[in-house]
Amino acid sequence: xxxxxxxxxxxxxxxxxxxxxxxxxxxxxxxxxxxxxxxxxxxxxxxxxxxxxxxxxxxxxxxxxxxxxxxxxxxxxxxxxxxxxxxxxxxxxxxxxxxxxxxxxxxxxxxxxxxxxxxxxxxxxxxxxxxxxxxxxxxxxxx
Amino acid sequence: xxxxxxxxxxxxxxxxxxxxxxxxxxxxxxxxxxxxxxxxxxxxxxxxxxxxxxxxxxxxxxxxxxxxxxxxxxxxxxxxxxx
Numbered sequence: 001x002x003x004x005x006x007x008x009x010x011x012x013x014x015x016x017x018x019x020x021x022x023x024x025x026x027x028x029x030x031x032x033x034x035x036x037x038x039x040x041x042x043x044x045x046x047x048x049x050x051x052x053x054x055x056x057x058x059x060x061x062x063x064x065x066x067x068x069x070x071x072x073x074x075x076x077x078x079x080x081x082x083x084x085x086x087x088x089x090x091x092x093x094x095x096x097x098x099x100x101x102x103x104x105x106x107x108x109x110x111x112x113x114x115x116x117x118x119x120x121x122x123x124x125x126x127x128x129x130x131x132x133x134x135x136x137x138x139x140x141x142x143x
Numbered sequence: 144x145x146x147x148x149x150x151x152x153x154x155x156x157x158x159x160x161x162x163x164x165x166x167x168x169x170x171x172x173x174x175x176x177x178x179x180x181x182x183x184x185x186x187x188x189x190x191x192x193x194x195x196x197x198x199x200x201x202x203x204x205x206x207x208x209x210x211x212x213x214x215x216x217x218x219x220x221x222x223x224x225x226x
Binding site for chain 1: 198202206209217218221
């Protein structure tokens with residue numbers, strides 16, 4: 001079932017939703033938000049796309065294999081960034097002691113690795129929501 | 144004057160919140176209950192912002208009003224609509 005008004009509205013507002021999600025993730029250390037809310041917004045935008053068009057088209061955009069890969073990759077990236085501090089001779093998830101440069105406070109690149117960790121958390125959360133939704137939708141119907 | 148108006152606004156939101164919570168518990172139509180719960184979440188997000196917790200407000204608006212309602216609606220479409 002495809003509705004013309006619904007698909008046109010979704011096609012118009014979807015880029016703005018996604019850019020808002022990316023903005024929240026990237027500015028996680030400067031403004032409210034961070035990896036989790038931004039990832040949730042991006043995941044919700046993909047769910048909205050799959051609901052407004054059809055489910056087959058939605059799972060063509062992000063297949064199950066891609067979603068699983070992104071989910072595991074986000075968790076692995078977070079852990080690997082944490083172990084970088086251990087390899088540099090400091091604690092797990094240490095920031096400046098692991099050699100990440102701290103820029104001028106207030107700039108976009110001013111937090112060392114918090115920036116990278118927010119991106120990994122965002123990828124993980126977004127793909128988790130997409131996987132959750134598709135697994136629920138494609139399951140069996142109960143009455 | 145502004146402080147009084149802000150207080151009236153906050154009390155109105157709190158009353159709406161309590162009414163929404165009672166209505167969710169009493170509604171027999173599950174789809175209606177999900178929609179009321181989404182509006183509850185949206186008002187809760189505004190209240191978090193009024194309590195100077197914008198981080199929680201962003202999360203509440205994205206998770207509570209967005210993703211949770213969608214997952215509930217999917218579950219309702221898999222099962223029955225009336226309780």
